[in-house]
Amino acid sequence: MAVILKTTGLNKVYRLGSFTRSREIRALNDINIHVESDRPVIVSVVGESGSGKTTLAKTLLRLVEPSSGTATIYDNVVAGKGVTKLGRDFLGAVQPIFQNPFEAFSRYRPVDAYLHETATRVAGLDKAQANDAVAEALAAVGLDAVDVRGKYTNQFSGGELQRVSIARALIPKPNLIIADEPVSMIDASRRMIIINLFRKLKEEAGRSFLYITHDLATAYYISDFVAVMSKGTLVEFGPAKEVMSNPQHSYTRLLLDSIPTTRTRWRPRAAKAA
Amino acid sequence: MIRLNNVVARYTTVRGSINAVDGVTLEIPDGCILGVAGESGCGKSTLMKLIYGDVTSPMSLASGSIEYGFADGKGRAITSDNIRDVWFNRISYIPQSSMNSLNPVVKIGKQFVDFPGSDPDKKRVLAQVREYIGKLGLPAETLDAYPHQLSGGMRQRVMIAMATFFSPDLILADEPTTALDVVVQKDILLLLMDLQEQMGNTILLVSHDMGVHYQVTTRMLIMYAAKAVEYGDSESVFQAPLHPYTRMLISSLPTIGDDRARDGIPGRPPSLWQDLHGCRFADRCPLATARCRAEEPMLVEHKPGHWAACHYAGELADRAEAA
């Protein structure tokens, strides 16, 4: 059973204001997550804005320094003591997918430049191998290399561009892909294309995902484990189906009750007059 | 009764002009909550601007007319031309980006009375408002606070208070809860439903979230590529959708506790810059035939009080009944 993700006592405190009077915001409050499995998994981290789920993602991606505590992904220490060097081995193990695909690529560079760079710089492939790897990754997300070559961000729809971003993350065959709200900028009716893609990549390509979202329905649909966060603390963690069908923590229940589903109405309809 | 007669909203830009709303005919009964749904770019927000009378260049009401069916203080019937005089009096608007729709450097109270629709005796109005917002779950001193001192949920309540204080006949809410967390969203939606019940007026609610529509609306309008494709009572639209697009829209949403496979609608709406003919959903529709591509389906009443713009809507209705 490989340890996919383990955080112990992970804290992050933001100090606001000058030296005289400072207000503390506890973005991460003693987070302890332990995910062990021999098969690739999708772990969802759900919570509302300000719950700390994005800070957790950024900490694991080493974009934010934690105040204390440690975190490891497979055998890479990504936070706290003994952090492995921020080099090719870390980039090979952990890759991100960002929320807004239009912000994830520079407006002045063709989109496929990032794919080729990842292939050569991170995966360490030479020119020819890189082209194959890029084409293969694009095929895995249902795109053809020719549709992407030399094009700029404004020549894609949100959904297409996000798939290119996923393809880029696949190239170095990372142990864990951390997706921070990957579908919130995509049209509701086309989100499932990306969500189903995650499931397919888990099953066929053997990639594990950390899926950060405020949309519990998509979390229920694809994840194996769910972590519920509120105001910086981890309130509940466990197998997705179990947590969602009979939540233990009151906040999880409140969250589940508040979702406007199309199954049961909050208010029974008075007998319709017209 | 609000009646739309084949309204067309046109955008004229340097690259030419497109019809963001392309011929919508509709009768909206009084006292209902009409949900307007559809993918982004389908024209739902443009329709709202049209009905509200916020027609400024580059957008224009190219053809068709709107009859509002209510009058202003002096008994004059309201039409598209004089609608502006009754803004925030007989008709009001709740904007989408409510988070920053309040003037950041002016106190909330002042923003309640700085528009012509409100009563000139500002002190009296403010006293009434102070008492009114209590009913909406806002403390009285909210009026003396500045917008940045309020939470997102409270600011949205202020917007709703502003829009409902003069109990208008028609309220237009454009994605009122999009920027809010799901817990706060529920309170706001319930508040809107209560207010509508008390005032008995009509609310037009635009949202991209079908779940919100299911919970809140009594009637539903589905739009696709600037056309109205389905219109009817919410219950029947959700239970037995007549248009394939509505059906796919509803079935594409994952629901907790329901493990059926869901897949998004492939492809993309057609570009309004091309000249389109036939059914605009044909390219993405599993039931599309040659007839769909050639002849544009009209919005027809296939079942009592339930319209759909699809040549095969009738068969779908019978098949649904049979199942």
Place this chain on the structure above:
Amino acid sequence: MSDIRDTAVSPADLAASEATPEAKPVRRDRASWLWLLNTRLVLGLIIILIFIVGSFVLPFFAPHDPAQQATYMKNLKITPAHWLGTTALGQDTLWFLIFSIRNSLILGIFVGLGISAISTAIGLSAGYIGGAYERIVMLIVDSFITIPLLPILIILGALIRGNNNFFTIGLIIVIFGWAWNARTIRSMVLSLREREFINMARFSGAGTLAILVREVFPYVSAYLVVGFINTILFAINTEATLAVIGMSKVDVPTLGSIIFWALNYNALFTGNVVWLVAPIVATITLFLGLFLTSTGFNAAFASRRGVA
């Protein structure tokens, strides 16, 4: 959360979002150089070209070195021989003006290059590295912005009275003139540093230098062009200001020294108004040309970046 990018808010967005993106690429390739042309830019470039070509080419045809005094009769009126008459020191006003424009432009371009180099290096590094380094740099920048440049130039002018030549004036302006541009570039880089594609580049294996050059620089380059032109404006203006009050090396013809001599030899009282009016008109036109070019570039770059 709705598809925020697509949900229509302002009419311009709506027209764009109602149409799906395929329609845009066609416009982009055909019009790749078209976005550059707008009326301001064209007007500005024409004026600058006239000034540069005129002032760098014509001097080769000059009959005498205009700085040399008493080559002609004093205060001659406008004649076919002297299109703008002569000065009270017996110099041909027109040739003196042409040499002034050339010298001012030379100084402007050199100082512009110097300031652009320093301010880009400091602004880019301060914005990108951040932390204590940025705080210290920004403190120095704030104080340099607060220190009025003219008094310093007056002191230095007085102290090195004897051998202050054109080059030292330019050097002083560079030493004290880089703060404004550095501050602007730093704030641009600060906002860029938070952008997502910087993280994307980092996760694609790019090092700091690669990020600065390939990701940050294209966004900053737009301002560099505008900043460079503004610096030329600033440099010519500063030298001329010094010259007008006689603190610069006034025997070198510049747009400032020409007015210094005109004022000192009471062009107004002696009726030789042209000697004063000509440089005023020339300076206003040149500065207007530079300003139109810089705002023209700014508008062109803004529209290209989608920030109309």
Place this chain on the structure above:
Amino acid sequence: MGVLQYVGKRVGIYLAVLFIGLTVTFFLPRLLPTNPIDAYIGQLQARANGQLTSEAIAQLRTSLEELYGLKGDLFSQYLSYLNRVVRHLDFGPSFTYYPTSVSSMILTALPWTLGLLLISTIIAWILGNLVGVVAGYFHTRRAATVLEVVGILLYPIPYYILAVSVILLLAYVIPIFPLSPTFPVGQLTPQMFGSIIYNSTLPALTLVLAGFGWNILSMKALAVATTEEPYVTFARLKGTSNWTRMVRYVFRNAMLPQVTALALSLGTVFNGALLTEILFSYPGVGLLMRTAASSGDYDVLYGAITLSIVAVATAGLIIDLVYPLLDPRIRHR
């Protein structure tokens, strides 16, 4: 709580800027080859047409060094300089008008400069921003572009050209104002006030025109951006009039960055004021520096630049401290 923090930070920067300014003006002259003492001795020798004996010169050198605190190593000079300037505002005596102290000369000239500078800057700021907000708010209409063109034509013109053109137009072509203004000196009496106003109209006009163009253009850009803000759109949907929206929504918000921009531009505006004073021989710090520079009275120069920095930094601080009163987001954290 927010204001305390804001003020604390801003005063901190103010002190740091002053410190850096003083340090620069101290070290700047000392880095240059010539030593003011030799220059002074040179001038004394010229006055005494060469009769000074070598011991007299040596004795003179020590007394001058003593007088101007140039004794000892550089660092102790620096400390005594800071001590004298910060504690007693003492820059030593003026060389040419010995024994009047430098600081007294400057303090008589400073009110003139500040008077001219503050009045014209405030007028330019208010007029420019009002014209700018109208040009920005109605930017889609043809008429508004005329206002912007005024800004475009005025802004690039440097101070010295404006000054000379103003003299040309209003003192030569249409001689309403004196070609070379004369200012009463000494004690200010009421009837002198009239002539002061009359004579300082042209320099003031120059400064107003110079600031006017910049404010129009920067406010127009801000107003165009602010008009797109959601709260202005919502105000329109509430049926507010153009006037209410332009003043209470657009101007009220767009002027905040203009206040900060004013604080930042004081350095350049001060330059312009000094130059205008010299060209109009207006009895301010500028003229004082000009005469001190030509007569080689270095300590007056050092005093003048130091006080200019103090004046500009203080004005900037005051404007930044006014800012929280205008922006409730800082007043009420």
